[in-house]
Amino acid sequence: MSTSTKPPIQPLEAEKAAEEDYPLSAVPFSDRKPFWSLSLLLMGFALTSTTLFAGGTLGAALSFSQLLTIILIGNLILGAYCAALGYIACQSGLTTVLMARFSFGNVGSRWVDFILGATQIGWYAFTTAIIVQALLGVFGAPDSGLFYVLLVFFFNYAFCATAYIGYQAIDWLSRLAVPAMLVLVALSMALAARDFDSSAIAEPSGALSMGAALAVVIGTFISGGTQSTNWSRFADTGKNAVISTLSAFMIVNGVLVFAGAFCSLVYGSEDLVAAMGQQGILAGGILLLILNVWTTQDNTIYAFSVAGANMFRTRKRHAFVLGGATFALVLTLSGIYELLPTYLIFLGNVIPPVGGIIMVDFWLRHRGEFPALSANVPAFNWAGIIAYVVGSVVAYTTGSAGYGIGPVNGIVTAAVLYGVLHRVIFQPIREY
Structure with a gap:
């Protein structure tokens, strides 16, 4: 194996890479983060309003x-997948x-950049x-x-401010927002338990099979979980990366699904x-909504910036945050956004095989x-494609x-097929 002839990264280049959160390089161990920092950040990412609505859908359909x-099962599968990555x-x-x-x-991976960036x-x-619309309502x-228009303009750029700065800003937002959100959810659940009347609860509609219900729990956030590596790459140990990810995608996500389902049962x-x-x-609800959306939106636009920087092979991640916003x-x-959900759900199915x-x-x-x-990889790895x-x-x-869980079926199929094809289709990797 020959030695790379590329010159070493100069101190100024390394400093710029750190400022941009290493969009085109590995995070050095000198800049890794401890468990408590990473876990709160990932929890903020997992605390998303779509999970609440998914829980509401389940509440009316299941006992x-x-x-x-x-x-339990859905978030165990979701957590295990995200923790492995x-x-x-x-x-x-x-x-x-x-x-x-x-x-x-090298070229084929740009499709991954595109679908991840387009989804986010x-x-x-x-x-x-x-x-x-919710606030105006x-x-x-x-x-x-x-x-x-003014509110859209304000929130559009406010939500991306922490993503522009990077890990440090999102970390501090998560330290403040995650405990506040968990307290508000716990308070709401306590009041819901007070108002709970089992005799007034309608029989489950049975509109969802167990398989379909699992698909709702897992599919709601698995495409986001595929990009949780934006943060787990900062973990100081593999153990902390796994535990932090599990705590976010199995425990916190599960709590949020239950909260949405329980509110649906109690309040309809x-x-x-x-x-x-x-x-x-209501004031607590508005605060919860803003924090909930903010801690997910900044992760969303951050993921877009990372995908964009890799697609164009540039370290200027900040430019993609502002351009994407x-x-x-x-x-x-x-108003085009109204046409997006169906398209985005489709992309949510085709992202997890990655x-x-x-x-x-x-x-x-x-x-x-x-x-x-710096390894010399082929333009297309046909086994992966x-x-x-x-x-x-x-x-x-x-x-x-309705046959099983679509995203999980895709993950297993792609993994098994790649395991076979990478031995059949030779793909050398050489150092320069």
């Missing part, structure tokens, strides 16, 4: 025992899009519109006109903020250690038909 079973990210110091270079090829910027635009104001509403209004703590603003104000392929690539092909990013296409088709078709 209480079925609900608890689904939450988190461990790999910690060991390599790389994001999902950087790891994809080895499993998809779409959700950013959609969620900004939703929170503005609370105060009885029309969801159009100048006031609407899938909207926790509306339920908190009925409980007499501006593009999202156009999507929101144009994670399955990366796991097999790391453990089987590279024996638990990725090469240096073929496995991804097949896995995505399986995820979409089986999910649409």
